[in-house]
Amino acid sequence: MDRAIADAQLAKTENPEATRVVTLTVNGAPHSAETTTRTTLAIFLREDLRLTGTHIGCAHGVCGACTVMMDGESVRSCLMFAVQAHGHDILTVEGLSNKGELAPLQACFRAHHALQCGFCTPGFLMTLTDFLRHNPNPTESEVRQALTGNLCRCTGYKNIVAAALDAAKQMRANAAAA
Amino acid sequence: MAIAAFSYHDPTSVPEALKLLEKLEDAKPLAGGQSLVPYLFFRMQRHRHLIDLNNIPELSYCSTEDGFLRIGAMTRQRTLLESGLIAEICPILQDALHVLGHQATRTRGTIGGSLSNMDPSADLFGVSALHNAILRVRSSRGEREIKVSDWAETFMKPSMAQNEMLCEVRWKLWPKGHGHAYQKFAKRHHDYAIVASGALMTHDGGGKIKQVSLVVIGLGIKPTRLTEAEEMLTGKAPTVELFAEAAKSVRQYELYPEEFANQGYPRRFVSAEFRRHLGEVYARRVMEAAWQRAIR
Numbered sequence: 001m002d003r004a005i006a007d008a009q010l011a012k013t014e015n016p017e018a019t020r021v022v023t024l025t026v027n028g029a030p031h032s033a034e035t036t037t038r039t040t041l042a043i044f045l046r047e048d049l050r051l052t053g054t055h056i057g058c059a060h061g062v063c064g065a066c067t068v069m070m071d072g073e074s075v076r077s078c079l080m081f082a083v084q085a086h087g088h089d090i091l092t093v094e095g096l097s098n099k100g101e102l103a104p105l106q107a108c109f110r111a112h113h114a115l116q117c118g119f120c121t122p123g124f125l126m127t128l129t130d131f132l133r134h135n136p137n138p139t140e141s142e143v144r145q146a147l148t149g150n151l152c153r154c155t156g157y158k159n160i161v162a163a164a165l166d167a168a169k170q171m172r173a174n175a176a177a178a
Numbered sequence: 179m180a181i182a183a184f185s186y187h188d189p190t191s192v193p194e195a196l197k198l199l200e201k202l203e204d205a206k207p208l209a210g211g212q213s214l215v216p217y218l219f220f221r222m223q224r225h226r227h228l229i230d231l232n233n234i235p236e237l238s239y240c241s242t243e244d245g246f247l248r249i250g251a252m253t254r255q256r257t258l259l260e261s262g263l264i265a266e267i268c269p270i271l272q273d274a275l276h277v278l279g280h281q282a283t284r285t286r287g288t289i290g291g292s293l294s295n296m297d298p299s300a301d302l303f304g305v306s307a308l309h310n311a312i313l314r315v316r317s318s319r320g321e322r323e324i325k326v327s328d329w330a331e332t333f334m335k336p337s338m339a340q341n342e343m344l345c346e347v348r349w350k351l352w353p354k355g356h357g358h359a360y361q362k363f364a365k366r367h368h369d370y371a372i373v374a375s376g377a378l379m380t381h382d383g384g385g386k387i388k389q390v391s392l393v394v395i396g397l398g399i400k401p402t403r404l405t406e407a408e409e410m411l412t413g414k415a416p417t418v419e420l421f422a423e424a425a426k427s428v429r430q431y432e433l434y435p436e437e438f439a440n441q442g443y444p445r446r447f448v449s450a451e452f453r454r455h456l457g458e459v460y461a462r463r464v465m466e467a468a469w470q471r472a473i474r
Contacts, residue, residue, distance in 0.1 A: 018185065037186035060216040067282050073256065074282040079215045083186060084232055127281060148368045149280025 022086045026051065027095030037083050041075075042066040044082030045092060053093040053122050057151070064150035067123040068092050074130035093122035096129065104174065105129060105167040114163035116154035123150050128164050136172055140165060181218045188230045192237065192345065195229055196318040200341045202227045207343050209252060209291025212283045237290070237345060242267065248348040251290025255302075259284060267351055270308070270376060273360035274301040277368055290344045296329070296336045298399050298434070299370040301362065303329075307401035308376050308393045309349035317342045330400035333438040352389075356380045357472025359464040363456050371396050372448050375460035377468035385415045387472075392465065394428055394457045399438060402431045404461060416469050425462035429454050 023032040026049060033048040042059075045051045045068070057065035059078050066077040069091040096103040102110065105128055115121045124147065131138070131146040138146070143164045144157070152160065187202075189195040199205050205227035208214060217223040231237060237252035240261060247268055249258070258264050259275040278301045279287055292302045293313065303326075306313075311326040315338050324337060331337040338344065352358075362374030373396035382388040390411045392404040407424035414420060433450045 020186075038181050038184060060219045061212060061283065064280070064282065070285075073285040075285050076212075076282050079211050079283075079286065081186070081230075083188070084230065131281060145367060146281055148366065149282055 020083050020086070022082050024085050024087065025089045027091060035082050037081060039082045040078050041068070041080040041082045041085050041090075042077035044085075045077060045090070048082070051092055051094055055119055055122050057120065057123075062151070063120070063123070064127060065120050065123040067126040067150065069126055069130055072130075072133075074127050091126070091129075093125055096125060103129075104170045105132065105163070108163040108167040108170065109160075112159045112163035112166060114155065114159040120150060120152045120154075124152065124160055128167070132164070132168050132171060136168060136175070138165070138168055143168075181215075182221060182224045184218075184225055185227045186230065187227060188233050190233050192234060192316065192343075193318070195231060195234060196316060196341070196343060198227070198229050199343060200318040202229075205229055205340075207231050207294070209294065210254070210283075210287040211291075212279065212287040213291070213295045213297065231343075240264065242351065245351055246348050247351050248346055249289055250346055251293075251344045252288050253290075255279065255284040255287040255289065255292070256281075258289065267354075270358035270360050270378060271302075271305055273358060274305045274374075274376065277301065277360070277362050277364075277374075280368055289347060293329070293347065294336055294338070294344050296334050296400075297370070298333070299372075299374075299396060301360070301371060301374060301395070304371075304374060304376055304393050304395040304401045305360070306347060306349065307395075307403055308378055308391045309352075311347050311349040313344055314346040314348070315342045316345045321345070327400075327403075333399045333435075352378055353380055355472075355474075357468035357470070357474075359467035359471065361460055361464055361467070363460060373397070373453055373456035373460055375457065375464045377461075377464040379465075379468040379472045381469075381472040382413075387411050387414055387416055387469070390465075390468075392424075392461060394431075394461055396453055397428070397431050397457055398434055402428075402457075404428060404431075406430070407461070407465075411465070416465075418466070421462050421465040421469075424465065425458045428457040428461050431457075 019034050019036050021034045031049055035044055035048055042056050045054045054068055055065040057063035061076050061079045067074050068077045070088050127150050143161050187198050204225050206225040208228045208230045231252055237250045239250040240253055241248050255275050259272055264271050289302055292300050306326045313324045329336050357379035360376040362371040364371055375394045378391040380388040390408050392407050393401045395401045406427045410424045
């Protein structure tokens with residue numbers, strides 16, 4: 001069928017611009033906003049909730065900049081629709097620090113100069129937060145494999161890997177002290 | 179680019195999803211979305227309706243029954259990769275998942291979505307072919323089973339009708355302690371396979387191969403089972419030379435039909451000759467690795 005005719009029919013008989021109220025928890029706080037069903041989670045977080053820490057790089061699942069955690073596991077927020085996060089628990093980069101104090105991973109990124117322009121950094125932090133929770137004592141090779149889904153055009157990854165390994169060490173020490 | 183407008187549906191049971199699939203014109207089930215959503219962004223695909231399967235818990239399970247492994251279509255790749263049961267009974271599935279996508283894509287990506295998308299580079303299609311998997315598809319009119327060897331209708335299209343949906347994958351488990359290996363060649367770690375190969379092997383206890391299954395993906399629109407090499411190896415005491423000879427048989431298999439040979443970047447920049455070469459090299463490597471594990 002001709003695409004223009006199909007589109008005209010679509011407009012008449014269906015409702016692709018339907019909106020839904022999406023209610024979810026972001027960084028421990030409840031949020032609710034109405035959005036179209038084709039809005040991605042990344043755009044919902046940035047534009048509807050004004051949480052602009054989550055960055056959109058490629059917008060099709062390659063670069064990893066938009067990585068957030070849903071129910072404790074990292075996901076690409078550009079490859080999900082906001083409506084799919086309804087009722088779920090989201091953690092974004094804004095939720096990593098505690099009362100203004102950087103999380104150990106963030107502090108290690110700063111100490112090791114693991115960012116230059118910083119655009120990809122939120123995605124790296126969320127990927128590594130998920131990874132280090134499941135693998136608190138990784139090898140360098142394991143860290144590098146965990147980071148295959150995140151692209152950085154500035155650093156060459158060396159300092160990011162160093163920061164991740166240092167953070168893992170500090171987090172183990174903190175856990176042992178607790 | 180923004181995704182073209184579609185109507186969103188989120189059924190909570192399989193019958194409800196099948197009813198929507200039957201009733202709506204140009205409806206597409208949405209599984210993990212790790213391939214479909216990019217296709218929608220690129221407008222390589224465009225659908226009037228998306229039927230989200232993520233709220234159907236009955237499609238997510240992993241169990242064994244009478245020596246068969248049964249996996250629900252919406253079982254996440256990450257769940258399978260982290261499963262203690264899979265590590266014990268079907269380790270090659272984790273060998274493949276380990277090099278498939280990234281942590282964040284495996285969180286959402288599902289086995290059924292991967293098989294239904296039917297990319298010739300799909301590692302899970304390769305693992306299913308190694309095991310002669312049976313795929314159970316359902317529609318609101320009934321259900322049927324499709325052998326994995328009949329799954330490909332054409333390039334990136336499974337042999338399912340518009341109103342059908344993949345619900346379960348099952349395959350016979352290999353004996354405990356079998357040898358296994360899965361390796362792939364990609365442009366970067368965990369990327370789409372240009373070529374990948376998998377092997378399953380058992381040892382007869384006297385230095386000979388009892389049973390063997392071999393597959394190469396990336397040679398054609400569906401996984402290539404190396405049946406000739408399997409016959410050559412069965413009942414033999416393996417040597418480096420024998421594996422090398424068996425791997426040579428990769429070269430006889432057909433490559434992509436010409437019209438698809440350049441579609442998708444894993445194929446576009448890699449000549450047919452280089453793919454055959456890689457197939458031979460990787461087949462030999464996984465045979466050797468699987469045998470080493472079989473005799474442990």
